[in-house]
Amino acid sequence: MHILEVKGLAKTFRTSVPREGRFGAIRSLLSREKRTVRAVKRLDFALEPGEFIGFIGPNGAGKSTTIKMLCGILHPSEGEVLVFGRSPQRERRQVARRIGVVFGQRTQLWWDLPLKDSFDILAAMFRLSRSEKERQLDRLNEALSFRDFWDTPVRKLSLGQRMRGDLAVALLHDPELLVLDEPTIGMDAGAKRQIRAHLKLLNEHFGKTVLLTTHDMNDIEQLCRRVIVINRGELIFDGSMAQLRGRIGMPTLIRVVYRREPKLPDAELWASQQRPFRIAGRRERELTVSCNRTETRVLDVLRALGEWGEVDDVLVEEPDFEEIVHEIYEPAK
Amino acid sequence: MVLWVLAKSMVRSRLQYSASHAVRTAASVIFGMIYVAIWQGIGEQDPLGEYGTEGMVHYIAFNQVILWLTFTQYGLGLEERVRTGQIALDLARPVHLFVFAAGREAGSIAYNAIFTALPLFFIYDWMFGLAVPREPAVWLWTAAALLMAVYSALCIGYGIGVASLWTVEGRWFHLLNYSLNFVLSGFLMPLQWMPDWLQAVARASPYPIFHSVPAGLYMGKAGPDTLLVPFLWCLLLTAGALAATKLVRRKVEVQGG
Amino acid sequence: MTWMGICWLLYKMNVKARMQYRLNFVLMTMLASVVTVAEFLGLAVVLNAFGSIKGWSVWEIGYLYGVLMTAKYVYRAFGSAINNFEPYLVNGQLDQLLLRPMPLLLAVITSRTRMVGGELLQSLTVLGVCIARLLSEGRVTPWILPQTLFILATGTVIMFSVGLATAAIGFWITRVEDLSVLTDNATTTACQLPLSLFPDWLRTLLLAVIPFGFINYVPAMHIVKGEWGGWTLPLTGAVAALSLAAALWLWRIGVAKYQSTGT
Secondary structure, three states: OOOEEEEEEEEEEEEEEOOOOOOHHHHHHHOOEEEEEEEEEEEEEEEOOOOEEEEEOOOOOOHHHHHHHHHOOOOOOEEEEEEOOEOOOOOHHHHHOOEEEEEOOOOOOOOOOEHHHHHHHHHHHOOOOHHHHHHHHHHHHHHHOOHHHOOOEHHHOOHHHHHHHHHHHHHOOOOOEEEEEOOOOOOOHHHHHHHHHHHHHHHHOOOOEEEEEOOOHHHHHHHOOEEEEEEOOEEEEEEEHHHHHHHHOOEEEEEEEEOOOOOOOOHHHHHHOOOOEEEEEEEOOEEEEEEEOOOOOHHHHHHHHHOOOOEEEEEEEOOOHHHHHHHHHOOOO | OHHHHHHHHHHHHHHHHHHHHHHHHHHHHHHHHHHHHHHHHHHOOOOOOOOHHHHHHHHHHHHHHHHOOOOOOHHHHHHHHHHHOHHHHHHHOOOOHHHHHHHHHHHHHHHHHHHHHHHHHHHHHHHHOOOOOOOHHHHHHHHHHHHHHHHHHHHHHHHHHHHOOOOOOHHHHHHHHHHHHHHHOOOOOOHHHOOHHHHHHHHHOOHHHHOHHHHHHHOOOOOHHHHHHHHHHHHHHHHHHHHHHHHHHHHHHHHOO | OOHHHHHHHHHHHHHHHHHOOHHHHHHHHHHHHHHHHHHHHHHHHHHHHHOEEOOEEHHHHHHHHHHHHHHHHHHHHHHHHHHOOHHHHHHOHHHHHHOOOOOHHHHHHOOOOOOOHHHHHHHHHHHHHHHHHHHHOOOOOOOHHHHHHHHHHHHHHHHHHHHHHHHHHHHHHOOHHHHHHHHHHHHHHHHOOOHHHOOHHHHHHHHHHOHHHHOOHHHHHHHOOOOOOOOHHHHHHHHHHHHHHHHHHHHHHHHHHHHHHOO
């Protein structure tokens, strides 16, 4: 059985648009324009046990809406979600017992109390016996090391410590599926690295299936073996990291500095000649072009660039993963 | 000029909250009716002195209407501005902080006056027949009283706002002020009918200007001599506001805003 | 651990969280009492000057006040999340609570506790003094004690139901803080006084629509005034049960609406 199955999932919102204009406030009271927003148009995918999936997309793509439907917070307009074969809409509480959710921007912990109190409360809610709770805490502590700040009030914890606390609390009832919504948001590089290490451990040693949404592409690169890309409510890509790279190729930026002002061909000539690269930027004697190294050799590009002037210096760069992925969201033609 | 612009901006931002406004107006009417009912009930067995039952109904109605003129937000919003750091910008402006804060609040009060107090006046007139005084002198003195009331409210609100910068529980002062106002301003009953000791306390305080004094003037039961003590209080409160601003300035400079 | 056990634990934790700000905690209870005392004093000064209103003596009105306020504070103690529901709708806190393996209403109620010690002390004192006075005047029998306990329970239920219904309406209009000024503040102030003072339409409103009249006035007409028969008490119980059922129904459809349209 799949851990998570999404079939034909769609979500449409009807929002009211307040009226503009001088008496907008009063007119809004009387009648509002209704606008239909299709946050999720159609999603189909399934998760197997033990996977570590990245769920990415630009803002407004429908990621949060999808996550909320997975957790039972929102009901889908069409299609269905099955978590361990159950519908989070119809059996919210049973599903809640088998998944752990962490929202990066809001904590589940009790703000004014020491961390350990949050564990006690949630253990009670999930009907864990004291021995079960202690055993689970010991295991989680191996991965997350939170005993160090066990007694500190949550409001005094650093972001990284709080996230570890949130992870521990989400896993206290030993769910098989862990859903994380932007867990590293707002953290510095060191804290992010640490959290990533913890997540890797949880997945590889503890066998948790993890669904991660994030805007930080390094999270994806280092943790996920499978990536789902969503944009405008639709699935654009669902495959392994290797496939993702293959799909976009290896875009490269080549920056050349000419000895003197280069002579570029005019627009018409440019259009007529088929060149395997694109001009990305130009500044005085410096010219930047981008190409796809799976199709073109750097040497060929340099030879072509050399036709426009004497090349003094060359720099070859690979744009970071984020820019690569944005290519998928909005391919520049 | 500055005050006008500030006030206008407050009015515009308030216009957006029309639904909640309607609800609050309805609530005000209900509160008014409750208090009127009390006096009508009492009036069945007591002639109610110089006011009479009808007079008391008008007294209550009038107080409900002018209540909206002296309603200020907690500390004139100062605490929030300190928390967000806005206060540093406010202090850097060429406008005195008190003028700035009071100007903004005055806009809010003007909005309440036009969109809440005025409609309420007509509603109460329709329900209970509010007597409208004929002598222009009465209007003059009532207007003077109301101006002093608004000004006093602004000063007190400002003081509370300043006090809130030093304590965690600034709300304590706000609620304390509200409580004292409720008991000592003559909101429910003219001061003359209070027990002597309470009356003395009330008359010495700045609170009667909010209700007992303007209502008394409006209904022709009191003369302009009742404006003397409130006027003195206005001067005192102004001095207080100026002193308070100095304290704010010093505190913000020390803290860094 | 049973449901009651969980609720009790959450209650204790909420109190503990509040106690972190010890000075704040003490001051808040004190100053909250000050305001309610001031409002009562304002009214008491008026009553004191005139002795009685429409046949209701100061002590009888004090009884009405005591019952109403005690019910209010007990409701506030465990239902303060419902009374201040707007933040939950606006800040997305509801989503967090939907992740818990418990009914949403229970999760909401246990997420917040309010300290009412000072206020409860004040209202119970007023109630106690008035009952003692009425007993000494021979106007009531000792039956007043169990009867008062009963109406305190039903009164709390009625207050809770109205509060819950108001909060549930928030699923449609979000801005319920202003609405609750009407359904909670204005109605409470009105019911501090005998409903016979008010015009018919207001009385009907307070009996049939927002049944606060059944918290103190209707039962008091029997218990204290002896003007109405014993049927008032079972009727009060029925009204309480009905209000609760209606409020819970409204909450349920509100939650369903929230889950299909979000915020």
